[in-house]
Amino acid sequence: MAKATFSIRRGGRDGGEMVDYQAEVSEGMVVLDAVHQIQAESAPDLACRWNCKAGKCGSCSAEINGMPKLMCMTRLDTIDLSQTVTIEPMRAFPPIKDLISDVSWNYEVKKRIKKFNPRKPDAEDGTWRMQQSDIDRVQEFRKCIECYLCQDVCHVLRDHNKHEEFIGPRFLVYTAALEMHPLDTENRTEDLKDMFGIGYCNITKCCTKVCPEHITITDNAIIPLKERVVDEHYDPLKKLVKLFRKK
Amino acid sequence: MTDHTTFEHDVLVIGAGGAGLRAAIEATAAGVSVGLICKSLLGKAHTVMAEGGMAAAMGNVDDRDNWKVHFSDTMRGGQYVNNWRMAELHAKEAPDRVRELEAWGAVFDRTKDGKILQRNFGGHRYPRLAHVGDRTGLELIRTLQDHGIHQGIDVHMEVTVISLLKDGDRVVGCFAYEREHGRFRVFKAKAVILATGGVGRAYRITSNSWEGTGDGHALAYHAGAELIDMEFIQFHPTGMVWPPSVRGILVTEGVRGEGGILKNSEGKRFMFDDIPANYKEQTADNEEEGWRYVTGDKNARRPPELLTRDHVARCINREVKAGRGTPHGGVYLDIAWIKEKIKDAPEHIKRKLPSMYHQFMQLANLDITTTPMEVGPTTHYIMGGIRVDADTQASTLPGLYAAGECASGINGANRLGGNSLSDLIVFGKRAGEYAAQFSKENSHGSIDDAQIDREAKRALEPFERVDGENPFAIQHDLQGMMQDLVGIVRQESEMLEALDGLAKLNERAKKTFVPGNIDFNPGWHTSLDLRNLLTVSEAITRSAIERKESRGGQFRDDYPDKDPEFSKFNIAVKEVNGEMQISRVPIPEMPAELKQVIEEMG
Numbered sequence: 149m150a151k152a153t154f155s156i157r158r159g160g161r162d163g164g165e166m167v168d169y170q171a172e173v174s175e176g177m178v179v180l181d182a183v184h185q186i187q188a189e190s191a192p193d194l195a196c197r198w199n200c201k202a203g204k205c206g207s208c209s210a211e212i213n214g215m216p217k218l219m220c221m222t223r224l225d226t227i228d229l230s231q232t233v234t235i236e237p238m239r240a241f242p243p244i245k246d247l248i249s250d251v252s253w254n255y256e257v258k259k260r261i262k263k264f265n266p267r268k269p270d271a272e273d274g275t276w277r278m279q280q281s282d283i284d285r286v287q288e289f290r291k292c293i294e295c296y297l298c299q300d301v302c303h304v305l306r307d308h309n310k311h312e313e314f315i316g317p318r319f320l321v322y323t324a325a326l327e328m329h330p331l332d333t334e335n336r337t338e339d340l341k342d343m344f345g346i347g348y349c350n351i352t353k354c355c356t357k358v359c360p361e362h363i364t365i366t367d368n369a370i371i372p373l374k375e376r377v378v379d380e381h382y383d384p385l386k387k388l389v390k391l392f393r394k395k
Numbered sequence: 396m397t398d399h400t401t402f403e404h405d406v407l408v409i410g411a412g413g414a415g416l417r418a419a420i421e422a423t424a425a426g427v428s429v430g431l432i433c434k435s436l437l438g439k440a441h442t443v444m445a446e447g448g449m450a451a452a453m454g455n456v457d458d459r460d461n462w463k464v465h466f467s468d469t470m471r472g473g474q475y476v477n478n479w480r481m482a483e484l485h486a487k488e489a490p491d492r493v494r495e496l497e498a499w500g501a502v503f504d505r506t507k508d509g510k511i512l513q514r515n516f517g518g519h520r521y522p523r524l525a526h527v528g529d530r531t532g533l534e535l536i537r538t539l540q541d542h543g544i545h546q547g548i549d550v551h552m553e554v555t556v557i558s559l560l561k562d563g564d565r566v567v568g569c570f571a572y573e574r575e576h577g578r579f580r581v582f583k584a585k586a587v588i589l590a591t592g593g594v595g596r597a598y599r600i601t602s603n604s605w606e607g608t609g610d611g612h613a614l615a616y617h618a619g620a621e622l623i624d625m626e627f628i629q630f631h632p633t634g635m636v637w638p639p640s641v642r643g644i645l646v647t648e649g650v651r652g653e654g655g656i657l658k659n660s661e662g663k664r665f666m667f668d669d670i671p672a673n674y675k676e677q678t679a680d681n682e683e684e685g686w687r688y689v690t691g692d693k694n695a696r697r698p699p700e701l702l703t704r705d706h707v708a709r710c711i712n713r714e715v716k717a718g719r720g721t722p723h724g725g726v727y728l729d730i731a732w733i734k735e736k737i738k739d740a741p742e743h744i745k746r747k748l749p750s751m752y753h754q755f756m757q758l759a760n761l762d763i764t765t766t767p768m769e770v771g772p773t774t775h776y777i778m779g780g781i782r783v784d785a786d787t788q789a790s791t792l793p794g795l796y797a798a799g800e801c802a803s804g805i806n807g808a809n810r811l812g813g814n815s816l817s818d819l820i821v822f823g824k825r826a827g828e829y830a831a832q833f834s835k836e837n838s839h840g841s842i843d844d845a846q847i848d849r850e851a852k853r854a855l856e857p858f859e860r861v862d863g864e865n866p867f868a869i870q871h872d873l874q875g876m877m878q879d880l881v882g883i884v885r886q887e888s889e890m891l892e893a894l895d896g897l898a899k900l901n902e903r904a905k906k907t908f909v910p911g912n913i914d915f916n917p918g919w920h921t922s923l924d925l926r927n928l929l930t931v932s933e934a935i936t937r938s939a940i941e942r943k944e945s946r947g948g949q950f951r952d953d954y955p956d957k958d959p960e961f962s963k964f965n966i967a968v969k970e971v972n973g974e975m976q977i978s979r980v981p982i983p984e985m986p987a988e989l990k991q992v993i994e995e996m997g
């Protein structure tokens with residue numbers, strides 16, 4: 149069987165180094181299989197996160213040859229194995245150990261976004277009526293598996309460290325899903341502008357490119373949200389109207 | 396004394412899948428303080444992987460559906476050894492629990508008149524599964540998570556519980572370590588709810604994640620609680636079989652619900668050859684009728700591909716053993732064929748089964764809209780678990796509750812697809828409610844330090860050795876043995892061999908060695924998980940030996956038939972003086988009203 153060399157970041161919060169390991173390659177293998185093989189055979193203390201091994205849980209995010217990807221969905225036959233393959237944790241977050249980074253910031257951000265607040269039920273039995281065509285867009289956003297690869301690649305977070313001022317593409321998608329939910333009555337545009345820093349996004353679309361769920365983050369979520377902010381903030385009449393109608 | 400940090404909550408929930416989250420939400424709503432512990436990050440629990448949907452008799456698609464039909468379907472699927480009271484509560488309450496999710500922000504697929512859409516699934520008489528494409532579990536967990544984070548629940552992520560702590564008979568907390576630095580934590584609680592999910596990792600071919608190591612089952616067992624029905628394991632008929640690295644990953648039953656058919660290497664739809672007598676009346680006897688059923692004809696009967704999972708899995712097993720399997724040892728599951736019936740078939744398939752399409756495209760280089768998939772049985776779900784009271788979810792120990800997959804009763808010998816997600820929200824809620832009530836009526840217990848020291852010492856042993864067994868190797872050997880000896884088709888001699896094997900593996904597990912330090916060390920984590928895996932494997936094996944018949948998830952080559960004697964009790968295991976003791980717990984007589992429901996529903 150063919151062998152390939154993987155250079156994996158080892159080390160804790162204070163720093164680390166790249167260490168080379170060999171793994172045997174068989175048909176259909178993904179990067180996560182290689183990491184598991186190395187763990188079972190030569191480095192039992194090699195830390196990585198995973199759960200579903202089928203691209204559904206968003207746990208196994210890493211940078212493979214510098215590209216933010218899910219390890220469980222990256223097949224080895226899509227990578228040039230004649231060269232050493234590098235595997236590193238997501239760099240936009242502090243490292244914890246080996247391939248694991250500290251993503252707790254994301255959990256804190258989500259709490260700051262106003263929760264879903266539905267209108268009164270449409271029917272007497274406490275249920276609502278919605279047409280499929282009215283929820284297609286929201287369902288696209290709700291496919292998000294919270295892998296945070298989009299957060300990892302966004303330069304506002306990665307290079308400029310604006311974690312205090314900018315919630316990042318994942319949470320703009322999350323806000324969009326709430327704002328465009330046909331039943332929701334809350335207004336989050338003010339927050340988008342002031343607390344969530346939507347203005348920092350300059351539509352580079354890097355987030356959309358890495359999303360494993362193929363959510364069109366920029367075109368479908370961020371740009372419409374930006375438009376809402378502009379509409380409401382800079383158009384006093386609209387702002388007034390908005391105050392009086394539900395949404 | 397062992398270095399540790401102590402946390403105090405009124406109610407402590409162990410597990411943050413659908414059941415744990417729902418329980419935590421309910422308990423906070425009752426006004427008590429709640430802690431929630433999970434091994435992974437929040438939102439990553441096994442529930443996230445569920446695909447097909449959650450069963451609730453809302454009658455949105457077929458108004459003939461109601462709780463009575465759902466109840467009788469569940470009992471029939473479970474071959475009448477279910478806890479009938481749980482099956483009743485589940486059927487009655489699931490619709491409200493599903494609607495409540497909508498009020499919390501879930502966005503289910505819709506019917507034409509704007510209601511929650513429901514789909515067909517094996518063993519359910521009418522279209523009953525509320526769903527979101529084939530990612531229903533994600534919708535469920537995200538809805539509960541996003542609702543729950545505003546409720547003031549204290550979440551402890553990446554923390555693993557390794558034993559329950561007791562004050563006399565009563566469970567008063569637990570002992571755990573946090574994964575990042577391996578530091579010990581003691582949680583004191585007035586009531587503890589286990590919601591730790593399943594045991595699939597005891598087998599080599601499984602749809603379960605690394606978390607499915609039966610922790611809750613083992614924690615409860617070692618604390619002295621009873622487990623029942625442990626012999627009933629669900630092997631899902633359709634797991635991926637190729638390439639090797641994805642073997643076991645689930646292919647949702649939704650594929651068959653949308654018209655997918657099973658064929659052997661001779662191109663024959665073999666499921667028509669073997670329709671069990673008690674399902675004959677409900678099952679189509681020709682292909683044409685089967686197709687009409689999946690396209691919504693209310694007068695058609697369901698195709699045999701949608702018979703219960705235990706049966707379909709065994710039929711597939713038989714085809715493969717008889718040499719009519721595919722090149723990689725499975726059978727064909729074909730959804731592409733529907734292009735003969737409908738115009739825009741590829742688009743339709745991609746819309747209805749998006750994650751299946753991607754899963755096969757990305758992992759197997761196969762386009763399911765043009766090519767049949769190769770599938771075979773995979774270990775999926777355990778019907779057995781902690782014995783609970785139907786109404787309150789209280790275990791046999793005071794202060795300890797259980798809900799979700801780690802609890803037992805509702806499913807009997809075989810679970811119907813879609814009945815788990817609804818089980819999580821129905822009984823998660825109940826567990827939260829009654830645990831909160833218990834916590835209001837009782838004060839904190841006391842925990843003696845000796846218990847803590849003993850557990851800590853045991854946990855640290857792998858670091859004290861200078862050499863020893865590789866925990867991954869032991870886990871691998873255990874999985875292979877269970878797969879071979881206590882799998883889909885069982886017999887006494889092999890299971891006795893498995894018991895010997897387990898004893899040897901137990902010895903090896905006491906000698907594990909892990910290099911490196913205690914910080915986020917998967918070798919160490921695996922080493923600690925072994926105890927749980929070995930405990931549940933023994934419980935499965937002993938219970939399977941005790942049940943000398945074939946029923947639902949248990950098929951015995953040496954007793955291939957159902958034996959009415961065995962419909963009168965459940966098999967229970969309990970730890971007595973360090974030994975596993977087996978007993979038979981009689982099933983109480985079903986009340987006349989419920990008997991009548993079953994008769995009426997046929």
Ligand SMILES: Cc1cc2nc3c(=O)[nH]c(=O)nc-3n(C[C@H](O)[C@H](O)[C@H](O)COP(=O)(O)OP(=O)(O)OC[C@H]3O[C@@H](n4cnc5c(N)ncnc54)[C@H](O)[C@@H]3O)c2cc1C
Nearest residue numbers: 410411412414434441442447448556592799800813815816
């Ligand atoms: C691929 C797949 C598809 C499925 N599809 C469907 C479907 O369509 N419909 C359906 O009804 N069912 C389906 N099921 C079954 C269903 O998903 C599971 O039975 C259900 O999600 C289990 O939920 P739970 O809340 O009991 O536990 P889980 O979701 O498994 O969560 C367990 C939790 O316990 C925690 N935990 C475990 N041990 C410890 C410990 N020692 N210390 C601390 N925390 C611990 C874990 O971290 C996790 O948070 C599917 C299962 C799989 C695998």
Ligand code: SF4
Nearest residue numbers: 302349351352353355
């Ligand atoms: S489009 Fe905006 S959010 Fe996305 S990566 Fe670029 S700057 Fe970041």
Ligand code: SF4
Nearest residue numbers: 292293295296298359
């Ligand atoms: S939007 Fe896409 S890339 Fe971002 S977290 Fe969600 S799934 Fe991942």
Ligand code: FES
Nearest residue numbers: 200201206208220
């Ligand atoms: S392990 Fe779940 S997305 Fe990779």
